[in-house]
Amino acid sequence: MSNYRRDFTRGAHYFFTLALQDRTKDYLIRHIDRLRLAYRETKTRYPFETAAICILPDHLHFIMRLPEGDHDYPIRIAYLKTRFSQLIPKECRAPNGSKTKKREAGIWQRRFWEHLIRDEQDLNNHRDYIYFNPVKHGYAASVKEWRYSSFFKDVEKGIYPLDWGG
Numbered sequence: 332m333s334n335y336r337r338d339f340t341r342g343a344h345y346f347f348t349l350a351l352q353d354r355t356k357d358y359l360i361r362h363i364d365r366l367r368l369a370y371r372e373t374k375t376r377y378p379f380e381t382a383a384i385c386i387l388p389d390h391l392h393f394i395m396r397l398p399e400g401d402h403d404y405p406i407r408i409a410y411l412k413t414r415f416s417q418l419i420p421k422e423c424r425a426p427n428g429s430k431t432k433k434r435e436a437g438i439w440q441r442r443f444w445e446h447l448i449r450d451e452q453d454l455n456n457h458r459d460y461i462y463f464n465p466v467k468h469g470y471a472a473s474v475k476e477w478r479y480s481s482f483f484k485d486v487e488k489g490i491y492p493l494d495w496g497g
Contacts, residue, residue: 342399344382344448346457349412350390350440357388358438360479362419366391369414377407383458385480387468392461394448404445412439458485463496473497 351358359366366386374381382394397404416438423438448454462485465477474482474496485491 340447341402342397343402344394344396344454345404346392346394346444346446346448346461347404347408348390348392348444349408350443352437352440354389356423358419358423359386359391360388362415362423363479365418366415369411369418372414373407373411377403377410379404379407381481382454383461383481383485385461385464385477385482387465387470387479392464394454394457394461408443415439458490459496462491466497 363386378398380396382396384393385391395404395407419438446457448457462474462480462482465471465480466474471477473494474480475493482491486493486495
C-alpha cells in the first residue's frame, strides 16, 4: 500500500479535490441537494470555513480553512464522503469486492488530493483554478454561467468582477 505524506498544519487553508469512483457519472450535480446537505452537516459536526468551492458532475474542488488549533481535515473529508454516500439512492452505489470488504459504497475514489495553501498568492491561484474549472472542462463558456460554485459570493465581496474568466 502507498504511504501518502499529508501536511497537518493547524488553522490552515487547504485545497481539496474529491472525485467520484466512476468519472462518467454526474451524481454530484444530479444529487446536488444531497451533497449540499452532507456538506452542511459536515461543517456543523466538524466546523470549518469555505474559502471557495466548485462542484462539477464527477468531482469537486474546495478550499477549507480549519479553526485555529485544529488540523484534522481527514475526518471532515471522510464524513462528507460517507454522508453523501448514505444520502444518495442505493442504485447509485456500486461497490466492488475490495470496497465491500471495507464497507465502502463505491461512490468515491478512496484517495483525495490535498494541498496546503502557502500564502495569499497561492490562495488566489487556487481560487482562480476552482472557479475556472467548469470552463476548462467544457461545462460552461464563462465562469458566471456555472451556478454550482461560490463565485458569486466572491463577486459580492469584491474579490472578482462578474465578467472574470470569460
